[in-house]
Amino acid sequence: MTAESGARGGSRGGETPAGASPARVTMEDVARRAGVSRSLVSIAYRGVPGVSDETRDAIFEAARAIGYTPNSIASRLASRNRESVGFYLLDLRNSVYVDVFDGVREVTGERGTTVVLGVGETHGSEDRAGLTALMSSQADVIIATGLLLPDAEILELSRQRPLVSVTRQVPGVDSVSSDDEAGATLVTEHLLALGHRRIAHLAAPDIGGRSPRADAYARTMRKAGLEPRMLTAGFTQSSASAAARSLLSSPAPGERPTAIFATNDVTALGVIEAAHELGLRIPRDLSVAGYDDTAAAALAPISLTSVDQDARSLGRLAASAAFARLASPSAPVVARVQQPTLRPRRSTAPPPSAA
Amino acid sequence: MTAESGARGGSRGGETPAGASPARVTMEDVARRAGVSRSLVSIAYRGVPGVSDETRDAIFEAARAIGYTPNSIASRLASRNRESVGFYLLDLRNSVYVDVFDGVREVTGERGTTVVLGVGETHGSEDRAGLTALMSSQADVIIATGLLLPDAEILELSRQRPLVSVTRQVPGVDSVSSDDEAGATLVTEHLLALGHRRIAHLAAPDIGGRSPRADAYARTMRKAGLEPRMLTAGFTQSSASAAARSLLSSPAPGERPTAIFATNDVTALGVIEAAHELGLRIPRDLSVAGYDDTAAAALAPISLTSVDQDARSLGRLAASAAFARLASPSAPVVARVQQPTLRPRRSTAPPPSAA
DNA sequence: TTGTACGCGTTATCAG
DNA sequence: CTGATAACGCGTACAA
Numbered sequence: 001m002t003a004e005s006g007a008r009g010g011s012r013g014g015e016t017p018a019g020a021s022p023a024r025v026t027m028e029d030v031a032r033r034a035g036v037s038r039s040l041v042s043i044a045y046r047g048v049p050g051v052s053d054e055t056r057d058a059i060f061e062a063a064r065a066i067g068y069t070p071n072s073i074a075s076r077l078a079s080r081n082r083e084s085v086g087f088y089l090l091d092l093r094n095s096v097y098v099d100v101f102d103g104v105r106e107v108t109g110e111r112g113t114t115v116v117l118g119v120g121e122t123h124g125s126e127d128r129a130g131l132t133a134l135m136s137s138q139a140d141v142i143i144a145t146g147l148l149l150p151d152a153e154i155l156e157l158s159r160q161r162p163l164v165s166v167t168r169q170v171p172g173v174d175s176v177s178s179d180d181e182a183g184a185t186l187v188t189e190h191l192l193a194l195g196h197r198r199i200a201h202l203a204a205p206d207i208g209g210r211s212p213r214a215d216a217y218a219r220t221m222r223k224a225g226l227e228p229r230m231l232t233a234g235f236t237q238s239s240a241s242a243a244a245r246s247l248l249s250s251p252a253p254g255e256r257p258t259a260i261f262a263t264n265d266v267t268a269l270g271v272i273e274a275a276h277e278l279g280l281r282i283p284r285d286l287s288v289a290g291y292d293d294t295a296a297a298a299l300a301p302i303s304l305t306s307v308d309q310d311a312r313s314l315g316r317l318a319a320s321a322a323f324a325r326l327a328s329p330s331a332p333v334v335a336r337v338q339q340p341t342l343r344p345r346r347s348t349a350p351p352p353s354a355a
Numbered sequence: 356m357t358a359e360s361g362a363r364g365g366s367r368g369g370e371t372p373a374g375a376s377p378a379r380v381t382m383e384d385v386a387r388r389a390g391v392s393r394s395l396v397s398i399a400y401r402g403v404p405g406v407s408d409e410t411r412d413a414i415f416e417a418a419r420a421i422g423y424t425p426n427s428i429a430s431r432l433a434s435r436n437r438e439s440v441g442f443y444l445l446d447l448r449n450s451v452y453v454d455v456f457d458g459v460r461e462v463t464g465e466r467g468t469t470v471v472l473g474v475g476e477t478h479g480s481e482d483r484a485g486l487t488a489l490m491s492s493q494a495d496v497i498i499a500t501g502l503l504l505p506d507a508e509i510l511e512l513s514r515q516r517p518l519v520s521v522t523r524q525v526p527g528v529d530s531v532s533s534d535d536e537a538g539a540t541l542v543t544e545h546l547l548a549l550g551h552r553r554i555a556h557l558a559a560p561d562i563g564g565r566s567p568r569a570d571a572y573a574r575t576m577r578k579a580g581l582e583p584r585m586l587t588a589g590f591t592q593s594s595a596s597a598a599a600r601s602l603l604s605s606p607a608p609g610e611r612p613t614a615i616f617a618t619n620d621v622t623a624l625g626v627i628e629a630a631h632e633l634g635l636r637i638p639r640d641l642s643v644a645g646y647d648d649t650a651a652a653a654l655a656p657i658s659l660t661s662v663d664q665d666a667r668s669l670g671r672l673a674a675s676a677a678f679a680r681l682a683s684p685s686a687p688v689v690a691r692v693q694q695p696t697l698r699p700r701r702s703t704a705p706p707p708s709a710a
Numbered sequence: 711t712t713g714t715a716c717g718c719g720t721t722a723t724c725a726g
Numbered sequence: 727c728t729g730a731t732a733a734c735g736c737g738t739a740c741a742a
Contacts, residue, residue, distance in 0.1 A: 026735055037713050042736065050711070067515050072491035074735035077428050077718050092456070093650065098447045101474075114488060117472040119456075133469060136427035160422050237650075269654060276655035295448065295592075299624060300631035301656040381719060392728050397721065405727075429719035432734050436721090 025068045034062035045070055072114075076138065085322055086139025088118040088130050090146025091235070094266050096292045096311045100145045100166050103315020111323070120146065128153075135161050141322045145314075150208025162325045166318045167311070168209065169335055174325055176318040176336045178309030180212035183340035184261075187289050187307060188220040190342060191259045195350045196287060200229045200247060200257040202240060202267055213263050213291065229257065233267060240270025248278055248286070258351035259287035265294035265306055272302070272347075283349035293343050303346040310338060380423045389417035400425055427469075431493065440677055441494025443473040443485050445501025446590070449621050451647045451666045455500045455521050458670020466678070475501065483508075490516050496677045500669075505563025517680045521673045522666070523564065524690055529680055531673040531691045533664030535567035538695035539616075542644050542662060543575040545697060546614045550705045551642060555584045555602060555612040557595060557622055568618055568646065584612065588622060595625025603633055603641070613642065613706035620645035620652045620661055627657070627702075638704035648698050658701040665693060 027045075031038040036055060043050045044059045051059070062068075076084065087104055089097040101117075108115050116137050118130035127148050134142050135157075145166035147154055157163060158173045165175040191199050199221065203214040218228040233243035240262065248256060262268035268290030272282060280286045290297055293308035317336055324331070382400075386393040391410060398405045399414045406414075417423075431439065442459055444452040456472075463470050471492050473485035482503050489497050490512075500521035502509055512518060513528045520530040546554050554576065558569040573583040588598035595617065603611060617623035623645030627637060635641045645652055648663035672691055679686070 024735090028735080038736085039713065039738085040711080042738085043711095046737080052711075055711090069487065069490045069515060071493060071735055072488075073428055073432050073493045074718090075737075077432055077720090078735075078737040079718085092447055092453045093450065095448065101447070117474070119472070132424065133427075135424045138426060138428045160424060273655055282656075296651055296654070299651070299657065300628055301637075302654065379719090383719085393720090394722090394729075395727070398727095401721080407727080410727085426719055429734090430721070432718090432736090433720035433722080434734085 024071075025066050026071070027068075029066055030059060030063045030068050033066055034059045082140045083113055083323075083326060084116065084138065084140050085113055085319070086116045086118060086134035086137065086142045088120065088127065088134055088142060088144040088147075090120045090127065090148065092119060094146070094264070094292075095294045095296070096167070096264075096309075097145050099311035100315035100318070103312040103317075104143055104319045105315075106312075107316050107319035107323075120148070131157060141326050143315075143318045143322050145318075148207050152208070162322070162329065164318045164322050164325065166314050167309075169337075170209065172333060174321050174334050176314050176321055176338075178314065178338045178340045180309075180340075181216040183291065183307040183309065183342070184213040184216035185220050186340070186342040187261050187291070187305070188217050190305070190344060191261060191287065191289065191348065192220070192224050192226075194259075194287065194348060196259040197226055197351075198229070198255075198257040199226070199259045199261060200231065202243060202260055202262040202271060203230050203232045204263040204267075205232055205234060217261060233270070235266070237266050237270040237273070240267035241273045242270075244271040244274035245277065248274060248280065257286075259289070259348065261289045263291060265290035265292045265297045265304060268304055268306070269296060269302075272304070282347050285352060287348040287351070289348055297343070297345070305345045305348040306343050307340045308343050309340045314338060379426075380421050381426070382423075384421055385414060385418045385423050388421055389414045437495040438468055438678075438681060439471065439493065439495050440468055440674070441471045441473060441489035441492065441497045443475065443482065443489055443497060443499040443502075445475045445482065445503065447474060449501070449619070449647075450649045450651070451522070451619070451664075452500050454666035455670035455673070458667040458672075459498055459674045460670075461667075462671050462674035462678075475503070486512060496681050498670075498673045498677050500673075503562050507563070517677070517684065519673045519677045519680065521669050522664075524692075525564065527688060529676050529689050531669050531676055531693075533669065533693045533695045535664075535695075536571040538646065538662040538664065538697070539568040539571035540575050541695070541697040542616050542646070542660070543572050545660070545699060546616060546642065546644065546703065547575070547579050547581075549614075549642065549703060551614040552581055552706075553584070553610075553612040554581070554614045554616060555586065557598060557615060557617040557626060558585050558587045559618040559622075560587055560589060572616060588625070590621070592621050592625040592628070595622035596628045597625075599626040599629035600632065603629060603635065614644070614703065615641065616644045618646060620647045620649035620659060623659055623661070624651060624657075627659070637702055640707060642703040642706070644703055652698070652700070660700045660703040661698050662695045663698050664695045669693065 027038050027041045031041045040051060041059055044056045085108060087101060089101060091097060116139055118134045120127045120130045141162040143164045147165055147168055151170050154170045155172050163173055165173050167177055169175045169177050201214060201217045221228040231243055231247055233240040260271050262271050268288055271288050275282055275286050282288055289305040291307045293306040296302055297304035297306045321334055382393050382396045386396045395406060396414055399411045440463060442456060444456060446452060471494055473489045475482045475485045496517045498519045498521060502520060502523055506525050509525045510527050518528055520528050522532055524530045524532050556569060556572045576583040586598055586602055588595040615626050617626050623643055626643050630637055630641050637643055644660040646662045648661040651657055652659035652661045676689055
């Protein structure tokens with residue numbers, strides 16, 4: 001990402017930009033131009049009955065002529081429309097969250113609701129800022145995925161504004177999630193069935209909630225009479241890579257895990273990177289599994305075994321839940337859970353010893 | 356992405372959600388609770404001088420107690436602060452745009468400006484909606500990357516609101532971009548230097564602007580005495596994959612290109628997919644190069660030769676340009692251009708014949 | 711159908 | 727520091 005700095009581009013013949021009209025054009029202006037009252041313009045723009053087709057056309061024509069753009073800020077302030085949804089996602093670089101977003105847009109799109117976006121940061125672990133920004137912007141309900149806050153704080157925030165947590169269950173808060181225990185169990189059993197015994201788990205950082213994936217991994221290992229072996233890394237690929245590197249290089253050859261189950265695809269990619277650096281081939285020397293069935297996992301050269309939680313569907317359900325909450329604020333808390341699907345790919349195979 | 360439908364989750368003991376307070380708490384309420392005037396509360400929240408530290412604390416304490424969240428909607432309507440920036444990006448799945456966004460956030464973050472997001476759709480080619488949404492939300496300047504609109508329409512939109520185009524030059528509009536001709540030339544020359552002669556280019560759809568990458572490819576080929584061979588695909592990986600599949604399977608063996616230069620990494624990944632399906636190995640049977648130096652390109656198993664345009668830096672420059680435009684609306688149009696860097700990786704190698 | 715008047719929650723000004 | 731008052735641009739009865 002280091003690139004030569006740029007040359008100053010020419011300003012084609014000293015042109016002056018077209019935009020930048022200092023005074024904003026308002027409905028008032030449109031009304032005046034069209035020779036009608038401001039209320040009529042408002043009515044025309046909202047599409048409610050009360051304007052003749054001709055005058056309506058005249059109004060839009062006038063608006064176009066003077067370059068009017070409706071002010072949604074003022075509009076939302078004036079109207080009691082309690083139907084706007086805010087969407088918060090942790091990380092734009094993890095496509096699960098983007099999938100969720102797409103799902104949300106699918107249903108909000110149908111209802112004509114606009115969605116305000118808030119974006120967090122994996123390194124700052126500061127969803128607080130993004131979340132409160134959404135609240136300040138008067139989102140009437142917030143759909144959040146990838147929340148890093150401890151359960152207690154999420155519950156507290158949901159006290160200020162209805163909140164639907166996606167991808168993560170939070171007691172006392174509406175949520176739509178996938179059965180992470182089931183998914184992690186599927187992965188671990190898959191690895192066991194292939195003949196692996198030294199299976200390590202690269203867990204997500206503790207964020208003051210449950211850790212269903214890690215728990216299910218550990219339980220399944222113990223049930224098979226094996227000792228779980230966990231290590232923790234951050235949320236980024238590079239931090240996972242560093243963790244995996246030390247795991248794979250330090251122990252005695254016979255100690256090294258033959259398979260690593262990473263808590264998600266992003267970190268699984270980090271494991272793959274580390275393996276490459278160490279000259280370990282996948283899956284010959286090491287099996288790797290992730291979680292989320294990200295786009296990258298499906299790429300042929302990667303072909304990462306993963307778990308599909310159908311994030312898009314989660315998004316759809318979350319949007320429905322959000323609207324339902326808006327409709328009946330005091331209905332009981334809903335925790336919807338979906339069943340995930342294992343997607344076995346070439347990154348997992350029998351261990352070397354079993355070959 | 357097809358997953359089993361979900362089971363209805365239990366509603367833990369019929370709890371009722373915490374949130375959903377029908378009446379919104381306002382500054383008025385805070386003022387009353389703290390025993391001060393509304394003006395003072397406003398002053399306290401804006402951080403302007405005029406409040407003693409003690410009363411300020413008291414105000415915030417009162418606000419916390421009754422769960423007050425400032426209403427940024429009302430605030431922006433009332434304030435004459437014309438400094439808000441809207442950011443539009445085409446596709447959340449193409450990490451270049453996310454890089455640009457990060458760059459923008461870097462500088463807006465320093466200035467404390469919040470950024471409103473608008474997201475487009477690659478399949479709909481409808482940036483209009485996203486853009487006008489940003490205008491309606493009263494963004495005072497718009498930074499847009501991945502614009503699909505024809506030059507003329509962009510120019511027209513920039514008439515309504517100052518606009519900075521990132522990643523693409525548009526005559527008459529502020530822009531920050533990378534020298535695509537230079538980058539594409541680097542790639543083509545790289546392939547030529549490796550000994551390739553049958554080099555195909557997978558171009559982006561025509562969107563009514565210039566096509567610097569395709570042009571540079573064609574020019575460089577001709578200069579080497581070779582016939583350019585172009586085909587066009589959509590913006591998605593799958594459409595690129597389909598196009599590449601037909602290109603690679605139909606022609607007679609000796610006709611098949613030995614290298615494909617795709618217009619960006621997303622489509623290059625599509626080419627890689629197609630090659631895998633056809634049993635062609637990279638780079639042994641086919642060299643592949645992309646553009647953008649996306650995260651996926653750097654992954655060891657992919658190792659895609661690409662061009663780094665330092666999108667993050669583009670984002671930074673765009674934000675600066677946006678603020679500059681806000682400061683002097685009638686300054687001449689600026690077109691800043693950065694020089695890209697070739698990132699040769701393992702996906703490109705000498706052609707089979709030269710081996 | 712049209713125009714009037716009030717309110718949304720804040721900012722901003724100005725005289726106390 | 728306070729309290730009153732005028733915007734901000736528009737939604738929304740209500741009356742004409």
